Amino acid sequence: MRKQQLLMLTRINLLYANPQMTDKARKKGKTGGKLTRYLLWQYGLSGLTFILIYGVAMFTMDFSQMPGFFTYYVALFGILGFSQGISAIYNVFFESQDLMAYLPLPFRQTEIFAAKISVVFLTVAPFVFPMMVLFLLTGVRASLFFVVTIGVSILLFLFVLVILFSICSLIVFGLTRTKFFLKHKKLVTTLLLVVTMIVVMAGVLMMNQVTSYDTEILDRGAIVFLLPFYYAMTAPFHLSGVLSFVGIIGLAVLLVGALYWLILPKFFEQVAAAAPNQGNLTRKHKKGRSLSQLLFNYNSQLIRDPNLIMQVFSSSLLMPIVFLLSFVFTGVFRLDQLDERFLGVMFVAGGALAALMVNPTSFVSNLISLDQENFLFVRSLPLSMKTYLKAKFHFGLLIQIMLAVVVAVVAMFLLQAPFVLGCAFVLGAIWSTILISSHYFARDYRLLLLQWTNISQLFARGAGSVGLALVTMGTIFLAAIVIGAYAFAATIVDFWLLNLPVCIALLVITLIVYLQIHLKFWRRFS
Known part of the structure; x- marks a missing residue:
C-alpha cells in the first residue's frame, strides 16, 4: 500500500466527514497540515471528554482484583x-x-x-x-x-x-x-x-x-x-x-x-x-388530502430511513436507556417506598431524562436539514415558511414526546413507582422535551446544512461530538446534584414551602425559553 496516497485519501475523507467543522477551521486561517491537525485535535478532545465521563467512575476501583468488573x-x-x-x-x-x-x-x-x-x-x-x-x-x-x-x-x-x-x-x-x-x-x-x-x-x-x-x-x-x-x-x-x-x-x-x-x-x-437511490421510484398520489396531512406524510417519509433511525438510537437514545436499565437491574433505586413529598423531585427527574434524549442527534434537531434541496424548492413556493416550519416542528415534537413518554412509562413500571409519582415523572419528561426541542429546532435552522451526503455530517454541526459529550456530561452531573439536593430537601422542608418556589422557577424558565425562541426564531417568519 502506497503511504502517500493513503495519507492523502485519509485527509480528504477527514475534511469531507465534517464540512462545517472544516469550514470553521478555514475561516480561522487553517490550511494544509494545520487544518488536518486541527480536525484531529477536535476528535481528540471528544475522546478526552468521554474519558472524563466514564473515567471518574472507574478511578476508585481496583480492577486488578476485580476480573468481573473489568470484563x-x-x-x-x-x-x-x-x-x-x-x-x-x-x-x-x-x-x-x-x-x-x-x-x-x-x-x-x-x-x-x-x-x-x-x-x-x-x-x-x-x-x-x-x-x-x-x-x-x-x-x-x-x-x-x-x-x-x-x-x-x-x-x-x-x-x-x-x-x-x-x-x-x-x-x-x-x-x-x-x-x-x-x-x-x-x-x-x-x-x-x-x-x-x-x-x-x-x-x-x-x-x-x-x-x-x-x-x-x-x-x-x-x-x-x-x-x-x-x-x-x-x-x-x-x-x-x-x-x-x-x-x-x-x-x-x-x-x-x-x-x-x-x-x-x-x-x-x-x-x-x-x-x-438506484432505479425508478414509483410514488402513489393521493387526492383529497389537506396541507397539514401532506406535510405530516412528507415529514414522516424523511425519518423512515433505517440508517437515520439507527444513528439516532445509538447517539441519543442508547445512553439514557442504559442508565435506566442499570438502575432497574442493580436495585440501586427503589421508588415503591416514596410518597407524595417527592412529586417535584420526580418531575425534575423526568425533565433530566428528556434532556439526555433530546440533543443535536435527535430527530427534531435535524428535521429541517433533512429536506436537503427540497427546502429551497419549498421556499420558492407561495407557501408561508412559518406554516411549513410550524408543521415540521410539531411533527418532530410529537416524535420526541412519544419517545420520551414510552421510555418514561417503561422506567416507572420497572422501577415500581407509585402511580402519582410516575405521572409526575412523565409530565416532567414532556415539559423538558417541549423546551429543549424548541431550542434544537431553531438551532437546526441556524446551522442549516442542505448539501450533506451522510447523516453524521448533520450530527457534527456546531461543537460536534465534543459539544455533545460535554453537554451530556454536564447534564448528568447537574441533574445528579439538583435531584439529590431536591430529594434531601423534600424530606425536611414542608411540601408547599419547598415546591411552590420550584413551580414558580419552572414557570419562569418556561417563559424565558418561549420568549427567546419566539423573538429570535419564529418572529422572523411573521
Whole structure:
C-alpha cells in the first residue's frame, strides 16, 4: 500500500466527514497540515471528554482484583463501540455516495477502504477511549512497571479496535453483499438496525442481571470470553498472560484476513451495487388530502430511513436507556417506598431524562436539514415558511414526546413507582422535551446544512461530538446534584414551602425559553 496516497485519501475523507467543522477551521486561517491537525485535535478532545465521563467512575476501583468488573466495562464499551461502528461503517461506505469520484483516480481498493475506515475509527473511537483508561488503571493497580503498563494498554486497545471494526465490517459488508439486500435494501437495512438494537439491549440486560451490589461482595461474575484481556493486562509475562496475548493476536489476524480475502477483492463492485437511490421510484398520489396531512406524510417519509433511525438510537437514545436499565437491574433505586413529598423531585427527574434524549442527534434537531434541496424548492413556493416550519416542528415534537413518554412509562413500571409519582415523572419528561426541542429546532435552522451526503455530517454541526459529550456530561452531573439536593430537601422542608418556589422557577424558565425562541426564531417568519 502506497503511504502517500493513503495519507492523502485519509485527509480528504477527514475534511469531507465534517464540512462545517472544516469550514470553521478555514475561516480561522487553517490550511494544509494545520487544518488536518486541527480536525484531529477536535476528535481528540471528544475522546478526552468521554474519558472524563466514564473515567471518574472507574478511578476508585481496583480492577486488578476485580476480573468481573473489568470484563463488565470491556463489554460495556465494546457494545457502545459496536452500535456506533455498525451505523458509521454503513453510513460512510454505503450512504456517502462519493465512490464514483474515486473511480477515475489512480487509487487502489485497499487504499480507499483503509482511508474510509480510518475516518470511521475517528468517529467511533471516542466511545471506546475509556477502555484505554480501564487498561491503564488495571496495570497500575497490578503493580506493573509504568512503561510496561502503557505499552500493554496501547497494544490491547489497538487489538480491541481491530477486532471490533473487523466484526462490524464483516457484518455490514456481509449483509450488503447478499442478493436479498440488492433486491430489498430498505428492508435489510431495517433488519440491520433491529438486530443491532437487540444485540445492544440484550448485552446490557445480560450484564446487569447478574450484577450484585451486596456490600459483602467485592466483585461480580466475570464474562468468560473477555478474561484473556484481563490476564494479558494483569500478568503479561506469566503463562496465562502470554497465551491470552497469543489468542487475542490470532483472533485479530484471523478477522483482518477475512476482510482482506472476502471483502476487499470486490469492494468497488459491492459499494456501487449497494448505492442508494438506484432505479425508478414509483410514488402513489393521493387526492383529497389537506396541507397539514401532506406535510405530516412528507415529514414522516424523511425519518423512515433505517440508517437515520439507527444513528439516532445509538447517539441519543442508547445512553439514557442504559442508565435506566442499570438502575432497574442493580436495585440501586427503589421508588415503591416514596410518597407524595417527592412529586417535584420526580418531575425534575423526568425533565433530566428528556434532556439526555433530546440533543443535536435527535430527530427534531435535524428535521429541517433533512429536506436537503427540497427546502429551497419549498421556499420558492407561495407557501408561508412559518406554516411549513410550524408543521415540521410539531411533527418532530410529537416524535420526541412519544419517545420520551414510552421510555418514561417503561422506567416507572420497572422501577415500581407509585402511580402519582410516575405521572409526575412523565409530565416532567414532556415539559423538558417541549423546551429543549424548541431550542434544537431553531438551532437546526441556524446551522442549516442542505448539501450533506451522510447523516453524521448533520450530527457534527456546531461543537460536534465534543459539544455533545460535554453537554451530556454536564447534564448528568447537574441533574445528579439538583435531584439529590431536591430529594434531601423534600424530606425536611414542608411540601408547599419547598415546591411552590420550584413551580414558580419552572414557570419562569418556561417563559424565558418561549420568549427567546419566539423573538429570535419564529418572529422572523411573521
